[in-house]
Amino acid sequence: MVILRSKKVLLDGEFSPARIKIEDEKIVGIAPYEGEHDIDYGELCILPGCIDLHVHINEPGRTNWEGYESGTQAAAAGGTTTIVDMPLNSIPSTINASALETKRASAKAKAYVNVGFWGGAVPGNEKDIPDLAAEKVRGFKCFMVPSGVEEFDFVSTQDLEKSAEAIQPTGLRLLAHAEDPETIEKSAKIWTGENGASYADYLLSRPEEAEEIAVQTLVRISTTYDLDVHVVHVASARALDVIRAAKAQGCKITAETCAHYLYFSAEDISDGDTLFKCAPPIRKASVREALWGGLADGTLDFITSDHSPSLPSLKGLEKETPSFARFDKAWGGISSIQFLLSVVWTSAKARGFSLSQVSDWLSKNPAEWNAFEKRGRLASGFCADLIVFDPDAFFEVGEKKIFHRHKVTPYYLEKLSGLVHATYVSGKLIFSDGDEAVDGPFGKLV
Numbered sequence: 347m348v349i350l351r352s353k354k355v356l357l358d359g360e361f362s363p364a365r366i367k368i369e370d371e372k373i374v375g376i377a378p379y380e381g382e383h384d385i386d387y388g389e390l391c392i393l394p395g396c397i398d399l400h401v402h403i404n405e406p407g408r409t410n411w412e413g414y415e416s417g418t419q420a421a422a423a424g425g426t427t428t429i430v431d432m433p434l435n436s437i438p439s440t441i442n443a444s445a446l447e448t449k450r451a452s453a454k455a456k457a458y459v460n461v462g463f464w465g466g467a468v469p470g471n472e473k474d475i476p477d478l479a480a481e482k483v484r485g486f487k488c489f490m491v492p493s494g495v496e497e498f499d500f501v502s503t504q505d506l507e508k509s510a511e512a513i514q515p516t517g518l519r520l521l522a523h524a525e526d527p528e529t530i531e532k533s534a535k536i537w538t539g540e541n542g543a544s545y546a547d548y549l550l551s552r553p554e555e556a557e558e559i560a561v562q563t564l565v566r567i568s569t570t571y572d573l574d575v576h577v578v579h580v581a582s583a584r585a586l587d588v589i590r591a592a593k594a595q596g597c598k599i600t601a602e603t604c605a606h607y608l609y610f611s612a613e614d615i616s617d618g619d620t621l622f623k624c625a626p627p628i629r630k631a632s633v634r635e636a637l638w639g640g641l642a643d644g645t646l647d648f649i650t651s652d653h654s655p656s657l658p659s660l661k662g663l664e665k666e667t668p669s670f671a672r673f674d675k676a677w678g679g680i681s682s683i684q685f686l687l688s689v690v691w692t693s694a695k696a697r698g699f700s701l702s703q704v705s706d707w708l709s710k711n712p713a714e715w716n717a718f719e720k721r722g723r724l725a726s727g728f729c730a731d732l733i734v735f736d737p738d739a740f741f742e743v744g745e746k747k748i749f750h751r752h753k754v755t756p757y758y759l760e761k762l763s764g765l766v767h768a769t770y771v772s773g774k775l776i777f778s779d780g781d782e783a784v785d786g787p788f789g790k791l792v
């Protein structure tokens with residue numbers, strides 16, 4: 347048995363002095379603060395580890411972009427104890443049971459935190475959906491526009507209906523990258539080849555309207571097929587309004603947004619600064635504030651990182667490559683898993699939200715939403731996945747070790763609030779501040 351104590355343990359939404367008793371990977375008791383203990387964390391906060399449901403690890407196939415070893419170490423150093431890996435950017439994509447087996451085999455010996463898997467819904471793989479469900483994927487992800495990699499095709503509305511029909515009996519969710527392809531195609535005509543570096547043009551090429559129309563389609567699919575549908579990375583106030591109205595009507599739709607949409611705004615982004623390229627794009631500050639409003643009123647269910655790294659050359663960061671400083675050619679994806687909690691806390695605090703609320707968006711809500719039994723809270727019987735966090739400490743990104751395979755991130759040199767001092771997975775201390783190393787791998791496939 348190991349007993350941790352602190353003056354500030356997050357229990358049922360409140361910080362209280364308590365001792366946490368850990369045995370056989372589980373929390374076996376929450377006891378009064380005074381008494382026998384092994385480690386005293388004093389005034390530091392103890393929170394459940396974050397559960398990041400939107401991560402691209404890319405292994406196997408594109409391990410030189412990011413692999414399980416570096417990606418899950420970065421997660422651990424940032425306070426995330428469970429990730430769910432997206433079905434694309436690795437080769438093979440997770441679109442059938444044998445691909446899932448390949449993914450699991452490559453993650454198995456390298457998972458420093460717990461790893462789960464989304465299956466993919468692509469045109470023609472409806473017959474693979476029951477097998478993937480039987481093999482315990484956590485749900486199915488599709489793209490309504492080209493995904494950026496050729497081996498993961500996007501679904502037309504007709505394909506989407508076939509996927510919905512196949513997924514419904516499994517009881518799992520359909521997750522969708524929601525942008526309308528016709529609107530994107532129309533808007534993309536502004537790329538003349540001369541203005542690839544212009545962020546204003548990139549924004550015009552992926553307008554809010556594309557998200558709004560796609561979400562309307564998803565609402566219709568959810569209603570028609572009585573299917574749980576989830577909108578990933580909402581970046582539009584207009585899409586948010588559609589989701590809000592649909593939820594009020596009882597539609598089984600849910601939604602997430604990502605840390606970068608809550609932290610940055612278009613006003614921060616210079617022409618040619620392709621580190622910020624992601625899709626949908628980071629929009630103006632008024633949209634960012636609307637997303638905070640969507641979190642506050644429950645329209646958005648939780649927050650993810652959408653950690654989606656690639657090679658610096660593809661990200662438009664190296665001279666003499668075709669994508670250099672061009673938003674039309676650079677890889678769209680932001681490398682960020684290590685900074686999820688601190689980024690969200692920094693921006694949430696500035697808007698008057700509490701740390702307990704932030705923990706709900708990053709731990710409790712994603713755990714409940716994705717049926718992670720006995721995770722996402724600190725309570726007796728729950729998995730001992732927890733972190734020790736100093737909400738008042740500051741650090742500059744780059745001053746401590748960045749564990750991502752490639753260190754390029756738009757958060758570089760940002761001054762963030764909130765430092766992870768220690769991370770425990772299944773009761774084992776795997777990261778402590780100052781060590782610059784993550785112990786393990788002790789993660790489980792979940």
Ligand SMILES: [Zn+2]
Pocket residue numbers: 400402432652654
């Ligand atoms: Zn993604």
